[in-house]
Amino acid sequence: MVLACSEDAARLRSLLASGDLLHPFISSNYFVNHTVNDGAKTELIFDPLDPSHVQNNFVDLAASLALCCGVNPLPKDDDSYSFEPSINTCPMPLNLHETGVKSEIQRRRLQLAAEIGGQKTLDSSGKERYQRRHIVFILCDGMGNSIIENSVKYTATNGTAHDSFFMKHNQQSRLRAVFPSTTPAALTTLATATWPGRHGMPGWNLREKKGCDLPGQNSVAGPVVQLRVLAEHIIDDSSGKLASELGFQSWDEVFIEVPWAREISTNQSVSHPETEEQSRFKRKMIYINAYNGDDYQNWSQGDDGKDRLAESEGGNGGKLSASDFSEWQIGKENSQSKTNKQQGYHSTLFETAKIEETAHDTLGTSKGSADAIKFFRHGVDSALRSIANAEKNGDFTFTYLYTAHPDKHMHSLGVEHEEVKNVVQGIESEIERFWRILGDRELLLTGKHDSKSLDLYVPCTRENNRIDATIIVTADHGHITVPPDDMMVLPDDILVCLEYANVGVLGTGRHAYLHCRAGLQSMLQRRWQSNSELRKHFLLLTVDEAIEYGLFGPDWMRWQVRPRLGDFIAISTGRKTLSKPFELDRCRECCKCQGAHGSLLPEEMSIPFILLVPPN
Numbered sequence: 001m002v003l004a005c006s007e008d009a010a011r012l013r014s015l016l017a018s019g020d021l022l023h024p025f026i027s028s029n030y031f032v033n034h035t036v037n038d039g040a041k042t043e044l045i046f047d048p049l050d051p052s053h054v055q056n057n058f059v060d061l062a063a064s065l066a067l068c069c070g071v072n073p074l075p076k077d078d079d080s081y082s083f084e085p086s087i088n089t090c091p092m093p094l095n096l097h098e099t100g101v102k103s104e105i106q107r108r109r110l111q112l113a114a115e116i117g118g119q120k121t122l123d124s125s126g127k128e129r130y131q132r133r134h135i136v137f138i139l140c141d142g143m144g145n146s147i148i149e150n151s152v153k154y155t156a157t158n159g160t161a162h163d164s165f166f167m168k169h170n171q172q173s174r175l176r177a178v179f180p181s182t183t184p185a186a187l188t189t190l191a192t193a194t195w196p197g198r199h200g201m202p203g204w205n206l207r208e209k210k211g212c213d214l215p216g217q218n219s220v221a222g223p224v225v226q227l228r229v230l231a232e233h234i235i236d237d238s239s240g241k242l243a244s245e246l247g248f249q250s251w252d253e254v255f256i257e258v259p260w261a262r263e264i265s266t267n268q269s270v271s272h273p274e275t276e277e278q279s280r281f282k283r284k285m286i287y288i289n290a291y292n293g294d295d296y297q298n299w300s301q302g303d304d305g306k307d308r309l310a311e312s313e314g315g316n317g318g319k320l321s322a323s324d325f326s327e328w329q330i331g332k333e334n335s336q337s338k339t340n341k342q343q344g345y346h347s348t349l350f351e352t353a354k355i356e357e358t359a360h361d362t363l364g365t366s367k368g369s370a371d372a373i374k375f376f377r378h379g380v381d382s383a384l385r386s387i388a389n390a391e392k393n394g395d396f397t398f399t400y401l402y403t404a405h406p407d408k409h410m411h412s413l414g415v416e417h418e419e420v421k422n423v424v425q426g427i428e429s430e431i432e433r434f435w436r437i438l439g440d441r442e443l444l445l446t447g448k449h450d451s452k453s454l455d456l457y458v459p460c461t462r463e464n465n466r467i468d469a470t471i472i473v474t475a476d477h478g479h480i481t482v483p484p485d486d487m488m489v490l491p492d493d494i495l496v497c498l499e500y501a502n503v504g505v506l507g508t509g510r511h512a513y514l515h516c517r518a519g520l521q522s523m524l525q526r527r528w529q530s531n532s533e534l535r536k537h538f539l540l541l542t543v544d545e546a547i548e549y550g551l552f553g554p555d556w557m558r559w560q561v562r563p564r565l566g567d568f569i570a571i572s573t574g575r576k577t578l579s580k581p582f583e584l585d586r587c588r589e590c591c592k593c594q595g596a597h598g599s600l601l602p603e604e605m606s607i608p609f610i611l612l613v614p615p616n
Contacts (some may be wrong), residue, residue: 007529070127071260137398180196181476193260223239227564231294232294289401291404330350405423431473439465486575487509511599543562
């Protein structure tokens with residue numbers, strides 16, 4: 001197939017073919033085709049997309065975890081919810097139904113679920129259940145494969161170098177991050193098992209406006225907002241106001257998709273209660289992090305936020321007992337439509353624990369790394385206690401343990417700092433301790449496992465003494481170091497074309513969403529291409545081109561998500577990052593490097609897949 005394409009879209013294909021950039025779910029060899037440039041236009045020649053070109057992505061892992069918890073997160077083929085880009089911009093021949101790519105993706109998800117969840121069995125209703133009793137999912141923010149390699153590649157025993165625990169068990173080429181390679185995009189994918197083009201959070205501070213203004217009257221439309229979800233409450237970052245004050249009636253209006261955890265609790269129907277056998281296979285859902293209680297965690301744990309939003313408007317000043325995302329993530333619904341019985345069922349099925357977070361002013365010191373490791377150890381111990389209790393009660397469990405490290409350290413210090421290595425090594429030691437304790441039922445059940453010494457935790461070799469548990473370790477994205485010389489601000493002749501430039505040194509400036517003033521799209525493109533620095537270090541794609549290239553996933557983007565991305569996306573091809581002026585001044589003044597992520601570099605997109613399963 002021969003397709004007309006913009007120059008930067010052709011450059012994207014070339015960079016994907018060379019491996020200098022990684023596509024979220026398509027292998028590099030698919031793009032190894034030739035480009036034809038006749039001087040007037042650039043054309044690409046593509047082979048048909050074959051299932052063999054498909055790569056596993058973080059969204060596939062999220063879907064497999066949902067499957068292991070009894071939820072089948074198949075996408076809904078409803079075109080009324082989809083945005084189809086304009087014709088002939090640079091369409092990728094991603095015909096998922098004809099090529100078998102969609103069935104290949106589902107096959108791989110089922111394979112992942114089987115590796116994680118063990119053998120399947122049928123309950124009395126004929127529903128398949130995965131038999132692994134305990135599944136532990138650990139997400140270490142920012143700990144991409146390159147970070148592991150830089151930090152814990154080898155350990156020494158009696159003077160002999162050998163692979164560390166992470167390196168020994170990591171399947172490095174198995175998994176890629178979503179794009180943009182940012183935390184809100186990844187964690188919302190984890191909660192919904194959908195691609196960033198389907199859920200509402202493909203980035204930070206996304207621009208949104210509810211309703212339509214009409215002339216000559218007080219408008220019922222909402223103001224333009226910049227949605228920020230990874231905070232205590234979901235807010236407009238420009239004004240600091242709660243989203244509920246600006247026209248968002250529930251968290252589902254912010255996130256578009258609903259979390260798969262909600263199905264676990266809503267499946268328990270009052271009129272059709274589960275049998276004792278079905279209930280036995282229900283997993284107790286355990287969420288452990290430093291942010292349980294904020295709006296985002298609430299949403300991802302299943303709450304739609306309607307009551308919580310109303311409560312914040314009813315005089316308590318938004319001082320809520322738990323955060324929005326933590327409640328949403330576990331599927332909790334506090335809306336009036338829920339019966340007391342259903343709410344009670346959720347409270348018995350879901351369990352949360354909050355651990356401490358490292359103080360920002362300690363980052364870069366030995367105390368900062370020691371605290372990060374200590375608080376992660378508290379999370380591991382909390383998980384062990386919950387699993388021990390479940391083991392005594394005969395319960396199945398899914399445990400999700402999240403740490404903001406090493407990401408938090410790297411954003412402040414860069415990737416190569418010694419304290420970053422200390423944090424990663426400490427996390428590795430704690431996960432190895434976790435796994436060894438699960439190898440000894442007696443030790444787990446006694447609870448006497450709070451020592452730091454791994455020598456105390458030699459797993460018992462008797463098979464009937466091992467806990468039936470799986471641990472999966474991964475990251476949401478990787479990281480690179482951006483020194484001050486690689487930070488750039490948009491020039492004035494570009495800014496005059498824009499209404500909103502979603503840039504920032506920590507990540508958004510590596511995949512900057514640009515919202516043009518009406519009618520100035522062509523002017524922006526001309527001025528961008530005439531700027532040698534911008535043209536050299538960034539790809540300026542229309543958002544439609546990025547959608548058609550499959551950067552936001554293999555499915556069409558939801559129309560509710562599309563306006564949040566603006567007209568163009570500027571993707572960094574190296575370390576150059578678009579910064580806000582005050583960020584640039586601050587970093588240059590103190591000559592401070594920053595860790596950043598968000599683009600398609602292998603360091604940002606390649607994430608670990610560490611799978612620990614019991615012996616056969």
